[in-house]
Amino acid sequence: MQFNNFDIAAFLQDNWQKKPLFLKNPWTAWDNPLEPDELAGLAVEEGIESRLIIRSKGSWQLEHGPLPADRFDTLGNKHWTLLVQAVDHHVPEVAALIEPFRFIPNWRIDDVMVSFAADKGGVGPHFDQYDVFLIQGAGKRRWQVGGHCNENSALLPHDDLRLLANFEATETFVCEPGDILYIPPGVSHNGIAMGDDCMTYSIGFRAPSRSDLIGHWCDDLLADMQDDDRYSDPGIEEQSNPGEISSRAVDRLHAMITDKIGDRKAFARWFGQYSSTPKYSEMDWKPDEKIEMPALRERLQQGEILSRNPASRFSFIREDTGNSLLFVDGETMICAGDTISFAETLCAQDKVTIDAALADADDVMDLILKLLNHGCLAFDLED
Template sequence: MELQNFDSAAFLRDYWQQQPLLIRNPWARWANPLEPDELAGLACEEEVEARLVTHTADGWQLEHGPFPESRFAQLGQKDWTLLVQAADHHVPQVAELIEPFRFIPDWRIDDVLVSCAADGGGVGPHFDQYDVFLIQGLGTRRWQIGARCDENSELLEHGDLRLLARFEATQEWVLEPGDILYVPPGFAHNGIAIGDDCMTYSVGFRAPSRSDLIGSWSDDLLEDMDDDDRYADPGLASQPNPGEISAEAISRLHSLITEKMGDRDAFARWFGQYNTTPKYPEMDWQPDHAAAAQDIARMLANSAPLCRNPASRFSFIRQKTGAILLFVDGQEYDCDSESGEFAQQLCQQTELVADPALASSQQVVQLITALVNQGSLAFEESD
């Protein structure tokens, strides 16, 4: 899938993280990748994160899945929305919706949330802290865009939903199947279904907060710190006032922190693992039987196609030496020149046929074996 007549460079220059943009059906041929009944089936699964938002005279209500099948028969014809998070992890056709937006680095991609709403359904006026492309899959939805919001914007008193207390639309569009609305972080927006079976695919992008980065990086550093690594001041000189914390002491104390926190190479390794940690780490994607290296080499030699698990996250960092650090699902792999080139291919392509000559590369075979056995990669063998 790809976007037709869409200038990604102009989009990044003029709209990305700046202002909303409506993109009228840019697909060569749009086909809705998931039916409403299929989405409802996913919402019944134990391992799937699903929510149901209803709006009645009593206000907004939120229910968490998994849901019994009987719940959907009770919903009625109006004012409800079913949302399934990370549907791309479970439905390859939904995962394909990410590909057209990979002009944005993969490490920023979060997942694809899918919603299905009855007439009048929505989740209320709100704002998010991430970029999102809202793709109309089926039916029709009216989208309203409001002003930019922040932590000072007034919210309704609701224990489960972060809804704006005041919302005034400044722009409004009706989206038909295949249309896309880009909404940057912080912009208030409100989507209302027009008619039945209104399906929207939200391709969302992560933006780690400063507090998350500092907190998580600090926690990781603390795990490996030695309690004997303490402040020291040999050659201490007497000072006129013992109550003063001297500039020299502050500098030494400060360096105790900054020497560790400021290690860029260590931070890069940590961030690669942190950022590729699966969205649902409790899910086990490992194969029933571990693959042996000789089996991997044989399939490589036979040009068996490789495909990435849609739920897996692949990224790499290029070191100053030119070596490649590959990160997959929170695991780090140091790659030599041959396996490094292959690692870059893995990060660029979700499906590929590797050069059969790589079957003789021990590093590449070991890398693929590890990725297959952790459930991040798989071979597609012909019948």
């Protein structure tokens, strides 16, 4: 799918992380990529995160999946919503929705959550800590958009749902199939289905908090620190007051911390691993049978196309050594020579074709073989 009339440069300048934007069906052609029954089928599967939200007599109920297959027969035709997370990991047609949004760096993209709502169904007024594009797949949904919220905003008492206690809409949009509503972080919003068969695709973008970055980065540093790396003060001088912690001591102590935390090169490598860690690391995408190098070369010589696993995260960092670091699913691979351009192409495209020159490069072939046998790449079954 592609955009037909979306000014990306204007959006990034005027709206991204600043203010909402409603786009009236900007696609060259819109086709809803998933049927409600298919979404319901995912919600009953083990290992797939799903939620059912029901509003009844003014109260909100939440059920976590996997849901019983017959649960949907008991819900009625109003006031309920099914939410399924990371549908792009399982349905290629839903994963394709992300491609037009690649003007935002890959490491920021989280997943595609899909919702199906009965008439008047919704999840209640709330705000998110991340950017989100809300794509109307089928049916209609009325979106009410309010002001900015933060951690001090009053919430309704509920153990699992973070719903705003006081919500006042300042704008209202009716989304029909193909329409898109962009909501920046912290902006309150409330979506209500208008009629049956309301499907919405939410493309969310990750935004790590400062506390998460510091906490995880320090955890990684601590794992490699030696206990005998301790404070020392050769050349210490007698103090007039032994109770004082001198500025010289504070400088030494502070340097012990900042010298480690301030290592930008080490941080970059850690962040590449951290940000590329799969959302659901327990999922095993490895092929049933390992691919051997002769079979790999033969299939590539026949022109078969390689596809990235939508559940895998690919990114890279260029180093001042001239090499690139390729990060795939939390693992670091050092790329030099021919593998640099291949790795960077792999991060930019969801499908790649291997030409004869690359097929003759052993280091490239070794990398492809490793990624295939880890389930990060696969041969494109459509070709």
